[in-house]
Ligand SMILES: Nc1ncnc2c1ncn2[C@@H]1O[C@H](COP(=O)(O)OP(=O)(O)OP(=O)(O)O)[C@@H](O)[C@H]1O
């Protein structure tokens with residue numbers, strides 16, 4: 001762990017404090033200029049945009065995944081197995097390939113447009129691909145299973161202890177109050193884990209905005225990538241990465257307080 | 270019993286899949302009574318409680334609470350509250366919020382809730398624990414919180430499913446007294462479930478004895494002890510010696526009974542006829558040893574004795590198939606030494622003979638004590 005994750009990150013942290021050479025490359029000379037630039041320059045907007053993008057994708061995933069996870073957790077054994085299988089299938093194909101499939105579906109000559117045209121529902125193909133909306137869709141689609149699985153695990157834990165829901169009913173709470181006051185709070189660990197699993201990759205995403213957004217959508221992942229590859233400004237790219245990593249670590253630290261699943265296990269004294 | 274019927278079970282049945290676990294169960298519980306359902310594990314006690322609480326629908330028959338038919342009414346609309354066996358305290362809430370839960374659902378003003386929570390916690394002696402997390406409480410304290418949470422709603426009926434089974438003996442005795450006190454102070458109806466006959470005997474106004482989803486007998490502890498309706502009840506309520514036998518004659522109000530080891534008499538009861546199989550029940554304390562005042566019923570050798578203050582518990586071995594348990598008054602520890610041969614005697618009037626059930630729980634040699642100390 002330390003070798004594989006620590007050394008590259010430390011090296012990146014190191015070069016983020018170095019200067020960029022006149023023709024790219026790294027000049028080993030300490031400076032804070034990269035960070036200074038990051039906070040004062042227009043590039044900071046990219047980070048804000050990315051944060052907003054990630055928050056929205058995470059929120060939509062949560063809202064869509066929760067009912068899914070609930071249905072899975074409350075299904076009889078056989079159906080549960082099938083549904084879980086369907087959630088896991090996407091893990092077996094590269095998300096790049098799944099993104100291409102999605103592009104095919106919504107492109108101008110794609111499946112959806114041809115069906116709509118054939119049935120004369122529309123007369124001009126809809127322009128869906130290469131928009132911000134498509135980027136959202138792509139990111140949401142590739143992240144959804146990462147939200148469903150931890151939510152399912154958490155909800156299954158609650159379903160395995162029906163006495164909490166029964167106690168709530170016993171004390172006068174109907175189905176919806178029982179959900180909001182007992183089930184939902186008991187699944188906070190799943191909500192925290194799922195949100196983190198969606199938020200972090202979304203914040204660093206670069207090929208989905210590239211493919212689905214068609215270059216019109218630039219998020220921090222694209223920005224970092226372009227600094228490293230196109231602009232050949234490694235120190236600036238490294239500084240942007242370092243900032244993303246700091247944000248991520250803060251989030252992990254914050255949510256780990258809610259990820260403690262132990263409270264389901266006690267209570268059966 | 271006077272007063273009004275608080276809970277009525279009318280021919281209630283319950284099927285899970287295709288097995289019937291409760292059969293034609295009928296029982297009335299009066300307002301303010303402390304009623305215990307007593308039965309072995311799997312006899313259906315929890316199922317009945319859950320049908321009263323509304324967690325299970327009845328498959329047949331009716332449940333009424335305070336005269337109102339509960340059929341189809343969900344648990345949250347029934348005027349009862351439960352204390353669960355594993356407490357089921359909400360782990361995400363502290364003690365105060367757990368206890369306040371019911372009133373918050375009913376949208377009481379916070380000020381009133383605060384008063385009532387304090388009052389409830391006070392009743393169970395936990396005033397100082399309001400801000401504790403559940404996991405920071407001992408089992409006994411969790412138990413008290415569960416009770417406080419249930420009584421804060423002032424239900425008409427409190428349902429308790431083996432609430433003390435997770436506690437150690439000393440704490441259990443303490444909590445038994447506390448529950449009795451709460452029952453007196455609150456004046457509400459308690460329906461209590463246990464498989465511990467001592468607990469049932471010491472706490473209840475009336476006890477319903479269950480076996481295999483059927484009500485064997487429903488009576489006061491004294492009545493159950495003195496007049497058990499069957500050998501199964503006799504063995505479940507208090508300790509007893511059971512002997513299989515056959516009625517060989519009936520004379521002057523007594524059935525003459527032949528068992529494998531002796532000939533004796535018992536008062537004639539329903540189902541006795543010459544030739545019918547019976548189970549004879551003799552309580553250990555009805556037995557006398559060694560003083561040949563009457564004709565001895567059998568003879569045996571003292572195998573084991575436990576001196577307990579004013580009582581001596583003695584096991585007399587008649588032969589390899591039969592050992593009889595006796596409880597003798599005596600203050601001297603040198604009476605009845607092990608190995609001594611003694612006469613075993615009891616008054617016919619202190620024995621009961623039940624018609625043998627098809628699935629009798631007894632065997633000639635079997636000594637059924639309280640279910641926890643069956644055998645020795
Ligand atoms: N949900 C269920 N599905 C199928 N069978 C059940 C269900 N609940 C209970 N039973 C069966 O019903 C019977 C009575 O169970 P119940 O829990 O009422 O017994 P109990 O008297 O409370 O036992 P214990 O003292 O062990 O708690 C048992 O044979 C049990 O296996």
Ligand SMILES: [Mg+2]
Pocket residue numbers: 314315316430
């Ligand atoms: Mg039970």
